Amino acid sequence: GAVVSQHPSRVICKSGTSVKIECRSLDFQATTMFWYRQFPKKSLMLMATSNEGSKATYEQGVEKDKFLINHASLTLSTLTVTSAHPEDSSFYICSARDWLAGGPYNEQFFGPGTRLTVL
Amino acid sequence: GDSVTQMEGPVTLSEEAFLTINCTYTATGYPSLFWYVQYPGEGLQLLLKATKADDKGSNKGFEATYRKETTSFHLEKGSVQVSDSAVYFCALSDPGGSARQLTFGSGTQLTVLP
Numbered sequence: 001g002a003v004v005s006q007h008p009s010r011v012i013c014k015s016g017t018s019v020k021i022e023c024r025s026l027d028f029q030a031t032t033m034f035w036y037r038q039f040p041k042k043s044l045m046l047m048a049t050s051n052e053g054s055k056a057t058y059e060q061g062v063e064k065d066k067f068l069i070n071h072a073s074l075t076l077s078t079l080t081v082t083s084a085h086p087e088d089s090s091f092y093i094c095s096a097r098d099w100l101a102g103g104p105y106n107e108q109f110f111g112p113g114t115r116l117t118v119l
Numbered sequence: 120g121d122s123v124t125q126m127e128g129p130v131t132l133s134e135e136a137f138l139t140i141n142c143t144y145t146a147t148g149y150p151s152l153f154w155y156v157q158y159p160g161e162g163l164q165l166l167l168k169a170t171k172a173d174d175k176g177s178n179k180g181f182e183a184t185y186r187k188e189t190t191s192f193h194l195e196k197g198s199v200q201v202s203d204s205a206v207y208f209c210a211l212s213d214p215g216g217s218a219r220q221l222t223f224g225s226g227t228q229l230t231v232l233p
Contacts (some may be wrong), residue, residue: 004162004163034220034221041225041226042225042226043208043223044208044221069229076147093163095163106223109162110155110162110163110164111162112162
């Protein structure tokens with residue numbers, strides 16, 4: 001299947017700093033990428049939908065100024081956690097849809113996730 | 120809104136045991152239903168799916184049947200292996216909302232002992 005990578009896999013930062021997480025589709029083009037947040041023993045919570053060349057669509061309750069999303073190309077989306085605080089510590093997962101596969105139910109391919117710890 | 124409720128884990132089984140992980144859903148329309156699996160250190164992978172009532176999804180010995188009358192999509196496998204140890208997520212995609220988005224259950228950790 002298609003491969004999605006995330007970088008870094010793990011990051012520790014100080015409170016008040018910003019952290020950028022990259023999500024890449026390695027062998028396919030993705031017009032749409034999704035960013036999820038996963039708390040321990042909790043389900044994945046959709047944060048935003050990232051569309052190539054346009055502004056991301058954020059879910060209710062997600063601060064767009066806090067979680068900046070850029071989808072500058074068909075293979076790369078970035079999530080920047082600005083002025084991170086300990087409550088932002090979490091596991092962030094991205095996924096991408098292969099636009100060539102077509103159809104409303106075409107599969108999302110998931111990255112391995114990024115563990116963010118804010119001290 | 121849409122929601123997915125799945126059996127809380129962790130679940131620990133011996134090799135060759137029968138597996139059932141329960142999943143029920145609430146949706147406004149007629150959703151597609153999915154099971155994803157997350158192996159340690161890896162991303163989520165689609166295990167199987169069903170797009171309409173009475174459909175049975177199957178893959179790698181796992182099966183799940185879309186039951187509209189009970190709003191359920193329980194995952195089953197007749198004989199588990201150690202390599203099946205992973206976290207399993209039930210999910211739905213509701214065409215009444217945005218077909219692009221997935222709503223996930225909380226995940227069930229499965230450990231299979233040799």
